[in-house]
Amino acid sequence: MLTIWGRISSINVQKAVWAAGEVGQPFERIDIGGQFGGNKEPAYLAKNPNGQIPTLEDGELCIWESNSIVRYLAARYGAGWIWEEDPARRADADRWMDWMLAELQPAMTPGFWQLLRTPAEQRDPAVIEASIARTEAKLDILEAHLAGRTYLAGERFGMADITVAPGVHRWRNMPVPQKERPHLARWYAQVAARPAAGPALPLPIS
Ligand SMILES: N[C@@H](CCC(=O)N[C@@H](CS)C(=O)NCC(=O)O)C(=O)O
Numbered sequence: 496m497l498t499i500w501g502r503i504s505s506i507n508v509q510k511a512v513w514a515a516g517e518v519g520q521p522f523e524r525i526d527i528g529g530q531f532g533g534n535k536e537p538a539y540l541a542k543n544p545n546g547q548i549p550t551l552e553d554g555e556l557c558i559w560e561s562n563s564i565v566r567y568l569a570a571r572y573g574a575g576w577i578w579e580e581d582p583a584r585r586a587d588a589d590r591w592m593d594w595m596l597a598e599l600q601p602a603m604t605p606g607f608w609q610l611l612r613t614p615a616e617q618r619d620p621a622v623i624e625a626s627i628a629r630t631e632a633k634l635d636i637l638e639a640h641l642a643g644r645t646y647l648a649g650e651r652f653g654m655a656d657i658t659v660a661p662g663v664h665r666w667r668n669m670p671v672p673q674k675e676r677p678h679l680a681r682w683y684a685q686v687a688a689r690p691a692a693g694p695a696l697p698l699p700i701s
Contacts, residue, residue, distance in 0.1 A: 496523060498525065500527050502526050503695075504700070507561035508548055513657045514654070515568055516690070516691030517689070518571075527539065588654045591648065603629075603630045638679045661696065664700075
């Protein structure tokens with residue numbers, strides 16, 4: 496049985512939970528981080544020296560970095576399914592996974608923290624405005640890309656969808672103006688309806 500360390504409100508934990516569900520691996524998820532604390536304790540730091548979530552344990556193996564966890568689960572348990580053997584097809588998925596960590600998450604996180612985790616009187620409207628503008632530009636890229644394909648990396652559901660969708664789920668449920676993007680909305684509805692997505696995309700977001 497796998498162990499996933501991390502509170503489910505974290506989009507990085509959501510990726511790991513979704514991937515484990517897709518590849519049909521039973522797992523125990525242990526609440527840690529945020530209001531649960533525990534992620535700076537020596538026992539946890541021995542597993543993940545960053546003191547961040549998620550961390551995955553699979554027997555003797557201990558992995559951190561959410562996208563690496565998704566790739567591991569896909570390669571280990573999802574061969575011929577969500578793992579791509581073909582280097583070109585895998586690169587197509589990889590770029591969206593890296594884009595999520597390097598572009599979309601940094602764009603949306605300041606706005607999320609301001610609006611969901613900062614008392615109203617301490618919020619900085621300039622930070623919120625900048626985060627919305629940056630995120631909207633990234634979502635426009637997704638919209639244009641999804642106009643031409645069913646899933647992020649082509650016609651087959653896979654690792655890229657599992658990695659990016661938690662960010663889109665979060666943004667769609669934030670108190671920010673929601674621009675109409677029909678292709679993104681169609682893709683989100685399709686992937687969020689998957690059985691493994693349910694436990695990974697809690698509402699309300701927090
Ligand atoms: N690059 C890391 C980032 C991990 C990260 O920033 N995790 C956040 C939650 S999303 C965290 O550990 N926050 C501290 C906490 O929850 O206490 C990954 O993708 O796994």
